[in-house]
Amino acid sequence: MPVGPITLILNGRAAVDERLREAVGSLRDSGFQVDVRACWEDGDPARHARDVAEIHAKRRGDADLDNAVIVAAGGDGTINEVAAALVECGGECESDAGGPILGVVPYGTANDFATAAGLPVDDPPRCLLQIPDLTCHFADVGRLNGRPFINAASAGYAARVTTEADPMVKKLLGGMAYWWTGLKNLSDTVGTEVTVTADGDRWRGRVLAVVVGNGRYAGGGIAVTPHARIDDGKLEVTIVPEVGVSEYKALYDDLAAVAEGRDPKLLTIGRAENITIEADAPIQVNLDGEPLTDRTLKFDVLRNAIRVLLPATSPLLSAPSEREERSLLGIGAERG
Incomplete structure (x- = not known):
């Protein structure tokens, strides 16, 4: 082209x-x-x-x-x-x-x-x-309460980490600044009670974060929605449950496991066209850099909304065999 x-x-x-x-x-x-x-x-x-x-x-x-x-x-x-x-x-x-x-x-x-x-x-x-x-590809765009986004929305502690990362630390450490900020403040963090509904399936429990991705990475290079595609008409959701400091590393081990095709132990990951997060109290959100706060977060997808120039082998593009309808990957188990 x-x-x-x-x-x-x-x-x-x-x-x-x-x-x-x-x-x-x-x-x-x-x-x-x-x-x-x-x-x-x-x-x-x-x-x-x-x-x-x-x-x-x-x-x-x-x-x-x-x-x-x-x-x-x-x-x-x-x-x-x-x-x-x-x-x-x-x-x-x-x-x-x-x-x-x-x-x-x-x-x-x-x-x-x-x-x-x-x-x-x-x-x-x-x-x-x-x-x-580069080659031109149709790309989906997600929406949060009507606001378009192309990459990801992080709700809960993940949004707080992004907001609180010191600009000087970011300049020195780049994306690692978010890891450092997250670990430094984790012991003071209290989870939020939420209900997540994804295409009708329901999950409830206390979370550190819920991330909804059209892209794969958030927080400085963390593959938090590791199977997301921008051309499949769906968003990927990752639920990060409340854990103690001793289990913090296990969360990242879970992300690596999912990226390699293995089942996670702590995380719940799924894919859906419509996702709703309802929090018992206002929850902080980072929408591709834009801070928001709300109690109800409604996500949907605009299919083929824009065209994007990408490498022909971009990981964000579905292989022909993957363009068929996909089912959720684990949403539905209720965590009380």
């Missing part, structure tokens, strides 16, 4: 990367139209994306705008803002020229979506240079 004009929506902190400037120049020298829009204030990524999407909508059918690409160059929050703006502007993909295509260049602390997608997160300029060589 030939790539059309590229709009690079760039986190302002990444604007000083000389190698990125060189990559932009290299694309232009190769004949690509590249427009750079730097983001300096909250809401800039969404505003820039809406501007481009609206221009595209007004000029639908213009061959010069076919396969226009909006590249989100930032962290998971930036990527989610751009993806949500594309959905809200009506970027549903009814044809190969349905709306601007999302590209990703990782410049955040965690880069969870880019990691799951199989992009070279340690080399953002290389990500930009490979945009013309």
Whole structure:
């Protein structure tokens, strides 16, 4: 698929990367139209994306705008803002020229979506240079109480960890800062009583966290929804029960077990089109970087909502044999 004009929506902190400037120049020298829009204030990524999407909508059918690409160059929050703006502007993909295509260049602390997608997160300029060589795929977008998200929503202690991680520690440790913050504060953590309903199946108990993923990673590279796909019409949910400090490591061992196809001992993991989390008290949520608080969290899926440029072998894409309907993987056991 030939790539059309590229709009690079760039986190302002990444604007000083000389190698990125060189990559932009290299694309232009190769004949690509590249427009750079730097983001300096909250809401800039969404505003820039809406501007481009609206221009595209007004000029639908213009061959010069076919396969226009909006590249989100930032962290998971930036990527989610751009993806949500594309959905809200009506970027549903009814044809190969349905709306601007999302590209990703990782410049955040965690880069969870880019990691799951199989992009070279340690080399953002290389990500930009490979945009013309990636393949275009339809992608689902999740919604939490009507708010679109492309990667994951973490409720409970996982959201608190993300919020409380010290910026200086994140700068020094990257994604490991979330692990360090989680372990440091675990002894002071009290679980939340919740009811999780997934396509009619029900689970109730005290949890440290519940994570609902369209992507696979959250919290700085933790494969917390390890079998999620962005093209299967479902969200994956992982329920992390309340445990003591002595069992904290066992939770991560469980995630490794599930990723390897083995049954977990503590976690409950499933997949569904509609998921509801009802908490006995307001529960903190991190929605791809956006903090929220609510007692009732309703998730659903917008199928084929946007187009995304990904490696052909991206782990987030279903193999042909996996595109059939899938059943839940364990939701239904009630934990009292």
